[in-house]
Amino acid sequence: MVSLLTQYAFLGKVKDVNITIKREIASDLYLTGNKYRKLKHNLIEFYKNRYDGIVTFGGPFSNHLAATSSLCEHFGIKSFGFVRGQEMNTKSNPTIQHCINTGMHLEYLKREDYKLKFFSKKVQKFLSKRNLYYVPEGGSNDFGIKGSSEIVGSFDLKFDAICLAVGTGGTMLGASRSISNDQKLIGFLSVNDKSRSNYISNSIDSSIDYTLITEFTFGGFGKFNNELILFMNSFKKKYKIPLDPIYTGKVLFGIFTLINNHNWSWGKNILIIHTGGLQGIDGFNFLQKKKGGLLLK
Numbered sequence: 001m002v003s004l005l006t007q008y009a010f011l012g013k014v015k016d017v018n019i020t021i022k023r024e025i026a027s028d029l030y031l032t033g034n035k036y037r038k039l040k041h042n043l044i045e046f047y048k049n050r051y052d053g054i055v056t057f058g059g060p061f062s063n064h065l066a067a068t069s070s071l072c073e074h075f076g077i078k079s080f081g082f083v084r085g086q087e088m089n090t091k092s093n094p095t096i097q098h099c100i101n102t103g104m105h106l107e108y109l110k111r112e113d114y115k116l117k118f119f120s121k122k123v124q125k126f127l128s129k130r131n132l133y134y135v136p137e138g139g140s141n142d143f144g145i146k147g148s149s150e151i152v153g154s155f156d157l158k159f160d161a162i163c164l165a166v167g168t169g170g171t172m173l174g175a176s177r178s179i180s181n182d183q184k185l186i187g188f189l190s191v192n193d194k195s196r197s198n199y200i201s202n203s204i205d206s207s208i209d210y211t212l213i214t215e216f217t218f219g220g221f222g223k224f225n226n227e228l229i230l231f232m233n234s235f236k237k238k239y240k241i242p243l244d245p246i247y248t249g250k251v252l253f254g255i256f257t258l259i260n261n262h263n264w265s266w267g268k269n270i271l272i273i274h275t276g277g278l279q280g281i282d283g284f285n286f287l288q289k290k291k292g293g294l295l296l297k
């Protein structure tokens, strides 16, 4: 069984902006945040047909891979994950270890194969022998977007703006389906990928008042600097709320920076949706320890 606890915390007033943060804390850390939302309707689809299991793709530190593995374990479903990078076969990290511990069958792909996904011979051969329900990398198919729309509840509709992290953009698209007419939706891009803004502008309803902020990617997916780490550590100390280094840390850093520099123009009462990702902290520290870099507390 998986249960979710919704928690709101008022962070206070920064300059003249009231900031509230919403968290959805799952009974399982790996299901805390948007990846559970994205999987929920996929699970319902899975049960509509007689599949032998669920298969998906992800990087070696993927929140999505970890969530899929956890959810499948809870429901007694066989799970299969294609991991980017063959080197992970021998060098396990905390995310991979979690997937192994929760029973996910992992296949490690060379980067060229990973890029091809289904068109790679190895993947085709593997899948032709099994009847598996497929969830795309990051979980952002139509069912994932539908689940993401449920991340915005009725209480959230009284804020001027709703802010969240953007990877594929699936969560932002989902949220756009639930916000009210007079609300703004502010996405903070965590990847250095111009195609994301095209994807969002092509997919989002034209009535939605949204902004995609692209200046806090820190150079791209998984990139960061010490300033970000120090910010996240002091944020956690002050508010007792952990952030992840890939997505939510960048959102909070961006919001505080924009407000403090008087560049915030999206309302005086804002809600940040904490999309989770906390399983990534161990993996981040695992890499930083090897490099002798700053650690997340």
Ligand SMILES: *Cc1c(COP(=O)(O)O)cnc(C)c1O
Pocket: 033, 034, 035, 063, 064, 138, 140, 165, 166, 167, 168, 169, 170, 171, 172, 244, 247, 248, 275, 276, 277, 278
């Ligand atoms: C995957 C993820 C996102 C990005 O979600 P998209 O739907 O891909 O934009 C944001 N935050 C966290 C913590 C995530 O794990």
